[in-house]
Amino acid sequence: MRPPRESRRWAARLPLRVRLVAGFAAAMAVLLTAAGAFVYWRVEYALDRDLDSELATATGTLRPLVAADGSVDDRQAADATGVAWQVLRPDGSVVASGVNAPAVPLVTPGDLAAAGDGSVTVDTGRFLPAAKAPFRARVTTLQPDDTALVVAIRRDHRDEALRELLLQLLVAGFGALVVAGVVGERLAHAALAPVERYRRRASDIAAGRSGLRLEVPEDRDDEVTRLGHTLNRMLDTLENALERERRFVNDASHELRTPLTLLTSRIQLARRRSRSVEEHEAVLAELEVDVTRLAALAEHLLTLSSHEQARPAGAAATTDLAATARHGVEHRLLAGVDALGDVLVEAAPGPVVVPLTGMDAERLLGNLLDNARVHGKPPVRVRVRATDDWVVLEVADAGAGMPAELLGNATGRFARAADARSRPGSGLGLALVDDIVRGAGGELRLCHAGVHHPAVPALDGPCDHSSAMTVSVVLPRVP
Numbered sequence: 141m142r143p144p145r146e147s148r149r150w151a152a153r154l155p156l157r158v159r160l161v162a163g164f165a166a167a168m169a170v171l172l173t174a175a176g177a178f179v180y181w182r183v184e185y186a187l188d189r190d191l192d193s194e195l196a197t198a199t200g201t202l203r204p205l206v207a208a209d210g211s212v213d214d215r216q217a218a219d220a221t222g223v224a225w226q227v228l229r230p231d232g233s234v235v236a237s238g239v240n241a242p243a244v245p246l247v248t249p250g251d252l253a254a255a256g257d258g259s260v261t262v263d264t265g266r267f268l269p270a271a272k273a274p275f276r277a278r279v280t281t282l283q284p285d286d287t288a289l290v291v292a293i294r295r296d297h298r299d300e301a302l303r304e305l306l307l308q309l310l311v312a313g314f315g316a317l318v319v320a321g322v323v324g325e326r327l328a329h330a331a332l333a334p335v336e337r338y339r340r341r342a343s344d345i346a347a348g349r350s351g352l353r354l355e356v357p358e359d360r361d362d363e364v365t366r367l368g369h370t371l372n373r374m375l376d377t378l379e380n381a382l383e384r385e386r387r388f389v390n391d392a393s394h395e396l397r398t399p400l401t402l403l404t405s406r407i408q409l410a411r412r413r414s415r416s417v418e419e420h421e422a423v424l425a426e427l428e429v430d431v432t433r434l435a436a437l438a439e440h441l442l443t444l445s446s447h448e449q450a451r452p453a454g455a456a457a458t459t460d461l462a463a464t465a466r467h468g469v470e471h472r473l474l475a476g477v478d479a480l481g482d483v484l485v486e487a488a489p490g491p492v493v494v495p496l497t498g499m500d501a502e503r504l505l506g507n508l509l510d511n512a513r514v515h516g517k518p519p520v521r522v523r524v525r526a527t528d529d530w531v532v533l534e535v536a537d538a539g540a541g542m543p544a545e546l547l548g549n550a551t552g553r554f555a556r557a558a559d560a561r562s563r564p565g566s567g568l569g570l571a572l573v574d575d576i577v578r579g580a581g582g583e584l585r586l587c588h589a590g591v592h593h594p595a596v597p598a599l600d601g602p603c604d605h606s607s608a609m610t611v612s613v614v615l616p617r618v619p
């Protein structure tokens with residue numbers, strides 16, 4: 141016999157469907173056993189009650205007929221009761237008997253002692269297997285000589301009825317248990333079929349097939365369908381994370397390959413001949429410029445990637461965009477960042493709250509000002525205006541602007557005009573701005589010379605600015 145712990149481990153290794161059916165069948169077996177035992181007990185009680193009623197009537201008739209010495213005065217009246225009877229001494233010897241009573245005592249001395257000064261009902265003969273002469277006897281102690289009157293009735297019909305009932309209960313219970321097992325197996329199969337479909341589809345996804353999702357019925361709402369929806373959302377999150385990682389690796393390898401190749405070539409050229417200290421310092425200064433550009437490019441990539449991953453955490457924060465614009469421009473001017481150009485700020489009076497963190501708002505404004513400073517011309521105008529539902533941040537400059545064909549994809553990573561490739565920058569600023577704006581439920585618009593191009597064509601409302609190169613950020617206003 142297995143120890144309890146090993147039995148539990150063995151049961152835990154069984155298939156889930158087998159365990160469900162086994163548990164269902166065990167519960168049904170307990171229920172059927174309890175119901176069968178209750179039915180058997182009620183039938184046995186009813187049959188025994190009828191026999192006990194006959195025994196009580198016969199005892200009431202026979203008791204006055206027994207003399208003090210144990211003899212029966214009127215045997216004809218005693219036999220008229222139709223039940224077997226005996227008069228026994230305390231040692232169990234038979235004094236008198238009648239109506240086919242056997243010559244041996246119907247009860248044992250122990251039964252006589254159990255009667256005491258009253259009466260007791262006992263059964264003699266086995267129920268299973270069936271005895272040849274089973275009796276149900278009532279033992280009554282007689283006074284004053286302690287003789288006992290035993291009145292007995294054959295139990296053949298009663299025992300036969302109970303045995304038949306027991307057989308029928310066993311057959312019916314076994315049949316019901318088989319039916320319950322089959323129904324339980326079908327129910328378990330139907331309940332676990334979606335899980336098996338999920339497993340097969342997950343196996344296909346694990347094998348490398350992208351874009352697959354679990355087939356979840358739309359017209360049902362139970363534990364399995366909710367599990368399917370949750371797993372689909374998890375797959376969306378994992379696929380988005382994998383896509384971000386793949387895009388980051390592709391972008392980094394694409395943009396870093398050329399600068400690294402040029403840097404390696406410059407180092408190799410510098411080592412081809414001996415140089416003076418002044419020449420080495422000049423070469424190092426050129427390499428420092430290249431390394432600085434590489435570091436800035438890597439920082440932009442990491443910033444963009446980290447912001448995409450942390451987007452849900454910052455969605456609940458708010459900030460005053462008007463105050464951010466005023467303070468941001470003031471700090472840049474004091475630091476000398478925009479010393480080469482004038483920056484004019486027109487901010488709406490009072491707080492203008494948008495669903496951005498302070499860091500995201502500063503990063504958004506900083507990237508727009510950097511783009512205007514590097515690729516545009518002064519003066520740079522920053523305007524914050526608000527309606528009941530929306531807040532608009534506009535950054536306009538007096539530069540040559542973007543070609544009309546570039547406005548549609550300027551928010552893509554590393555998107556740059558041909559004449560802008562000779563200027564500093566990595567082409568990631570507008571991509572970062574677009575990602576911040578999308579995360580806040582807003583829209584980024586690029587406009588120049590009468591051409592208006594929304595990066596996300598979802599919000600209504602015309603632009604309200606001049607024909608100069610203008611980048612507009614439209615964000616929902618928070619009360």
